[in-house]
Amino acid sequence: MEERLxxxxxxxxxxxxxxxxxxxxxxxxRVNGNTAQLGDTAVDGEDIIEVDGVRLKKEPERVVIMxxxxxxxxTTLSDExxxxxxAELVQDVGVRVYPVGRLDLNSEGLLILTNDGALANRLxxxxxxxxxxxxxxxxxxxxGAEAAMRDSVEIEGRMTxxxxxxxxxxxxQTALFRVTIHEGRNRQVRRLCEHAGLTVTRLCRIAExxxxxxxxxxxxxxxxxxxxxxxxxx
Numbered sequence: 001m002e003e004r005l006x007x008x009x010x011x012x013x014x015x016x017x018x019x020x021x022x023x024x025x026x027x028x029x030r031v032n033g034n035t036a037q038l039g040d041t042a043v044d045g046e047d048i049i050e051v052d053g054v055r056l057k058k059e060p061e062r063v064v065i066m067x068x069x070x071x072x073x074x075t076t077l078s079d080e081x082x083x084x085x086x087a088e089l090v091q092d093v094g095v096r097v098y099p100v101g102r103l104d105l106n107s108e109g110l111l112i113l114t115n116d117g118a119l120a121n122r123l124x125x126x127x128x129x130x131x132x133x134x135x136x137x138x139x140x141x142x143x144g145a146e147a148a149m150r151d152s153v154e155i156e157g158r159m160t161x162x163x164x165x166x167x168x169x170x171x172x173q174t175a176l177f178r179v180t181i182h183e184g185r186n187r188q189v190r191r192l193c194e195h196a197g198l199t200v201t202r203l204c205r206i207a208e209x210x211x212x213x214x215x216x217x218x219x220x221x222x223x224x225x226x227x228x229x230x231x232x233x234x
Contacts, residue, residue: 002041005029008049010233012056016122017233028052063095064114064229067221068213075102075111086111090221100124101184109134109205110213112232113221123209123232124184130232133180133207134189135168138198141175148196149177155185163192174201 009020009029021038023029029036030050042049049056069075069086077087077098086099090113097113100120114120123130138145146167152159164180175198181188193200206213210231216222224232 002043005031005036005040005042005049008042008044008056009051010118011044011062013062013116013118014051014056015118017230019118019122023051061095062114062116062119063093063097064112064116064119064224064232065090065093065097065221066211066213066216066224067111067113068216068218069103069108069111070218071106071108074105075099086113089219093221103205104187104190107203107205108218109203110208110211110216111205112208112211112224119229119232130184130209131180131182131207132184132205132209133178135202135204135206136177136179136189136193136200137174137202138177138193139174139201140197140199141170141173142197145175145196145198146177149179149192149198151192151195153188153191153195155188155191158185160185160188160192163189 005024006017006020009015009023010017014020015023024036024038027035028051031040031042032048067086067089073084073086073089076085079085083105090097095115097115098120100112100114100123103109103111112123146165149165150162152162161182166178168176168178179189179192189203190200211228
């Protein structure tokens with residue numbers, strides 16, 4: 001079956017679709033000895049596709065999954081302290097997948113894992129500006145704290161981009177916010193809350209890069225559809 005070249009390159013983990021398109025424009029891709037042009041198609045496994053003179057080698061099938069991470073699990077494949085890891089929750093995926101970004105020990109919610117290094121790098125790089133949305137429960141609430149949460153704060157020597165903060169519910173000194181950030185900086189949402197004088201009692205990521213966790217049960221995973229993967233690559 002003929003497919004767009006950039007789709008084949010992305011599936012092989014060469015680059016994201018957008019980056020693969022640029023590689024074609026830069027005349028770095030050949031099909032059956034001929035320099036490819038944007039819009040060209042090929043048959044994977046039949047046509048000879050080369051990038052920078054090197055023939056594509058068949059890589060393991062790309063796997064991208066969504067996990068609803070519970071509290072109490074660290075976002076690593078192994079832990080020297082003996083804590084529970086997300087690897088334990090995805091043992092039945094069939095291939096080794098790696099977390100894209102992190103959710104700290106006491107945070108929960110949507111976590112993407114994949115064996116596609118190019119996709120992982122695209123999602124984690126700050127310049128990618130992949131939106132991430134959280135529900136955040138806090139205590140010690142005072143009126144106006146939302147404004148302080150929208151401030152830029154310094155993390156590891158760089159200022160963050162302003163967050164979007166929506167107040168969902170306030171009950172006395174407790175509140176629930178919906179917070180969207182455009183980076184993946186270390187403990188960014190918790191630091192915004194600390195900056196506003198708030199104490200986080202629960203933090204759950206519910207969306208990332210146009211994907212929503214919806215009704216996925218805690219501790220369970222599911223594969224992403226091709227349409228969902230395309231959203232991440234857009």
